[in-house]
Amino acid sequence: MATVTTAVGRALAMPAQWRTRLGYFVLLAVLAYLVVLPMIRLQSLAFEDGARGYRAQYTRFDIGETIGTTIALALGSLVIAMVLGTLLAFAASRLPQRFGFLRIIPILPIVMPAVANIVGWAFLLSPGPGYLNVVLRKLPWWSGTDSGPIDVYTVPWIIILTGFGLTSFVYLFVSAGMQNIGAEHLEAAQISGSSTVGVFFRVVLPLLRPSLIYGGGIALLLGLGQFTGPLLLGQNYGVKVLTTEMYRRVSESPSDFAAAAAAGSPLVIFGLVLVLIQKGLLGNQSRFVTHGGKSFAPAGGRSLWATVTIVVYALFALIIPLIGLIIVALTPYWSGSLSWDLLTLDNFRALATDGAIVSSVVTSVSTSLAAVLVCVPLGYLMATLLVRGRQFKIMALLADLITALPLGIPAVIFGVGFLLTYTEPPLILYGTQTVIILVYIVLMLPYATRMQMTAMLSLGNTYSEASATSGASPLVTNLRVMLPLMRPTILSAVALMFILLTHEFAASLLVRASTTQVMGTLLFDLWQNGSYPLVAAMALLMTAVTTAGVGVAMLVGGRNVLNKL
Structure with missing residues (x-):
């Protein structure tokens, strides 16, 4: 206990710049563990035994x-x-x-x-019972088929x-x-x-x-x-x-896992190359400061x-x-024929009484909100480092690369990486909501960082410099000046991340367990089992949950939240 107290005391005794440097170093180390380690483990596994994974794939x-x-x-x-x-x-x-x-x-x-x-288009354009196909087959060009x-x-x-x-x-x-x-x-x-x-x-x-x-x-x-x-x-x-x-x-x-890692390698390589090319083309992003009066009228x-x-x-x-979804959700079975006598709300009643479905909705919302609550401050810190951390150039470069990786690498690859990483010591998290939240944080980190970074760039340095000149500390400047000015952008980021996470399917399908399901993975199980009316009802439920989340964001942040996405 005394050793810990001494270490904390030494950290507090550091100059402010070194404390900031230490804080960013710890944060980058944690993010590197979350983002980079699963990729490294996957690739090292693919090259084991004389690149057996590549040979197999x-x-x-x-x-x-x-x-x-x-x-x-x-x-x-x-x-x-x-x-x-x-x-x-x-x-x-x-x-x-x-x-x-x-x-x-x-x-x-x-x-x-x-x-x-x-799923909605599948119900409409399936070659046999698809409703649009049934209508098209009544036309003379396709009649008789x-x-x-x-x-x-x-x-x-x-x-x-x-x-x-x-x-x-x-x-x-x-x-x-x-x-x-x-x-x-x-x-x-x-x-x-x-x-x-x-x-x-x-x-x-x-x-x-x-x-x-x-x-x-x-x-x-x-x-x-x-x-x-x-x-x-x-x-x-x-x-x-x-x-x-x-x-x-x-x-x-x-x-x-070795063959799976090998299968994803071309996507990882291409994603990294494209992200680096984009960064080279964008160059110095501070030239895009636009906040203030404009001398031109929009078109x-x-x-x-x-x-x-x-x-x-x-x-x-x-x-x-x-x-297409509504029609199938209101019928007892999916077929090419429709009748008012077949319409029923039984599928929606089944959703409300099925404990697994209710649990999947709760899990989707809770894990999405938890990931968003973590991502917003993380993204703010990373954006601050990227925009104003000129004295930490190496750290800013590392932060830029780490936060860009999830944007260039498909979610399914992170799903496989997390499945491999967290089914083994030291952290065995498979089948828990924690691993879902962690993979969600990784997937949303680029959005949280980029959207808030864009807002900081548009604001420029005028406000923060004026606050500092008035004697305010960096913490006070961020809390009382920057955050209120960035409120619409932050709420837009929250809305976008909540939308994407409640929809998330690829990574969730790999890290979920039979007892820990989100809406997308449960819908996939229903699709696999051929329970098509329940699939349609579940798809509408997913859309309703997402719409409700966006509605809350618009109530808090105003009508312009979606326009700022």
């Missing part, structure tokens, strides 16, 4: 097809997301003033869980649905760039005789290049790490990508086509899959 007869499907999924979904996301961002900038509220619509698909969206004409379980449709899912992320980046394009640029082009299409290609796209590069990089990483669509839809025809190969290797008996418009574009997107991205 990359000597398979179908490995070429698996890699090809992974690349096709990433590139195909990237093209769809970039085209739709950019078009929607431009359309949102040209909306008539009375329809300005429609700008939030392209963000709303993020609120709907990816697993719910995929018992299946089709669309098969949602094929690679092209998995790519299309994945691209739809990634569109909202591209829209977030591109729309933020659109807000920084002054109306005078567009007006000058129109006065010079350019049409709307000409303005878009000659003025808007060149000015959006940084946003397109960053948004495209994120979409490409997310496309490479896609897991939900290939797992739920690809099983029927044996469609495989590298992420589903990792899951298969771990879930088979006996588990082959605006009165285009009817913009309203139609966003409404059509909402129809396909939100309304149609929700209709």
